[in-house]
Amino acid sequence: MSAQKVLKKEENMEKKVLNSPKLGKFEYTEDDLVTMVSPILGFNELSDFLFISSEEFYPFSYFQSVQDENVTFILADIKIFFPDYSPKFNKRDYKVLQIEKDEDMALFGLVVVKDDPQDATINLKAPVVINTNKKLAKQIILEDDIYKVKTPLFSK
Amino acid sequence: MLVLTRKLNESLMIGDDIEIKIVDISSKNVKIGIEAPKNVQVFRKEIYDEIKQENIEAINRDVVSLIDFMKKKK
Numbered sequence: 332m333s334a335q336k337v338l339k340k341e342e343n344m345e346k347k348v349l350n351s352p353k354l355g356k357f358e359y360t361e362d363d364l365v366t367m368v369s370p371i372l373g374f375n376e377l378s379d380f381l382f383i384s385s386e387e388f389y390p391f392s393y394f395q396s397v398q399d400e401n402v403t404f405i406l407a408d409i410k411i412f413f414p415d416y417s418p419k420f421n422k423r424d425y426k427v428l429q430i431e432k433d434e435d436m437a438l439f440g441l442v443v444v445k446d447d448p449q450d451a452t453i454n455l456k457a458p459v460v461i462n463t464n465k466k467l468a469k470q471i472i473l474e475d476d477i478y479k480v481k482t483p484l485f486s487k
Numbered sequence: 488m489l490v491l492t493r494k495l496n497e498s499l500m501i502g503d504d505i506e507i508k509i510v511d512i513s514s515k516n517v518k519i520g521i522e523a524p525k526n527v528q529v530f531r532k533e534i535y536d537e538i539k540q541e542n543i544e545a546i547n548r549d550v551v552s553l554i555d556f557m558k559k560k561k
Contacts, residue, residue, distance in 0.1 A: 353547055369528055373539040388550045402546050405553075423525050443541065444548035448556035454545070457538045472530060472538055480541050484553075485560070 351395055353403040354383065364397065365466045368427045371459070372470065377402060380468070382461065391442065394459070406439035407453055412484060418458065418473050428462045428469055435464045442484060452481040 350356045364379045371377065377396045384392040390411040396402040409416050416438065430436050438460055440453035455478035461468040491499060498508040504524050511518035521529050530538075 353549075369526065371542055372535060373542045388554055391550045391553060393550075404542075404545055405548055405550055427525055441542060441545040442548070442553070443545045444550070444553060448552040451553055454538070454541055456534075457541075470538075470542075472528075472534060480537055485556070 347397075349381070349395070349397055349400055351400045351403055354393060354395060359397070365394075365461060365468050368467050368469045371404075372457075374399075374402060382406075392439070394439075405442040405444065406459060407442050407484065409438045409440045409453070409455065409458060412440075412453065413455065413482075416455065416478075418455075418471075418478060419475065420460070420471055420473075424460070424469065424471050428460060428467050429465050430462050435462050437461045437463050440482075441470075443481075449485055449487065451484040453484045454480050455482045456480045 344360050344362070346358045346360055348356060348358055359381055363381055365382050367378045367380065374396070377398050379397045381395045381397060382392055383395055390408045392406045392408075394404040394406050418438075428436070438458050440455055440458055443452045443454075445451055456476075457470050457472045457480065459468055459470050493499060493509050495509055495512055498506050500506055505527060506520075506522040508520040508522070509517060510520045523529060
């Protein structure tokens with residue numbers, strides 16, 4: 332391994348500290364980052380996120396911006412709530428996300444929690460697709476209208 | 488806003504790599520073809536606005552109430 336490569340590796344392992352008002356203080360390294368290949372609409376400046384999951388809040392995860400610690404999303408594993416969910420993506424999306432096989436791909440929905448948790452909605456029209464292998468993500472806006480932006484998360 | 492007149496099958500270029508072509512015209516609709524690099528996202532404006540608004544509403548919420556609700560439901 333060249334000296335430069337070793338240096339880079341060490342650089343990547345450098346611990347950084349994030350102080351999120353929502354989640355508190357924690358450490359991460361560059362290797363933990365999930366990079367948006369195109370921005371989450373409304374958050375054009377933010378490309379680097381941490382995907383934070385825990386048994387404690389499964390099947391939800393947090394998606395925490397490292398560039399703006401005040402931006403924390405809630406992601407829900409869509410297949411847990413909607414097992415039949417099977418959106419059609421463009422070839423282009425697979426390409427930009429560098430997805431080669433289905434196992435690389437995880438589908439999440441951004442959740443909006445309301446005062447009454449029963450009223451929570453999940454955005455199935457614009458899922459956040461993550462290449463878990465390459466740590467690349469994109470919010471893909473589906474062209475067909477089967478899936479709604481404000482889909483109730485829980486059946487009533 | 489820049490306003491240009493184009494005929495059917497005519498195009499216009501935005502910069503060097505985005506081409507907008509008028510593909511079909513009827514009395515109320517215009518069909519537009521777009522050729523753009525794959526890092527350029529193209530959206531219908533209403534959808535763009537709707538998703539953006541929803542994303543902004545989604546930040547800084549808490550999962551605790553959801554987890555509690557799911558436990559109660561079981």
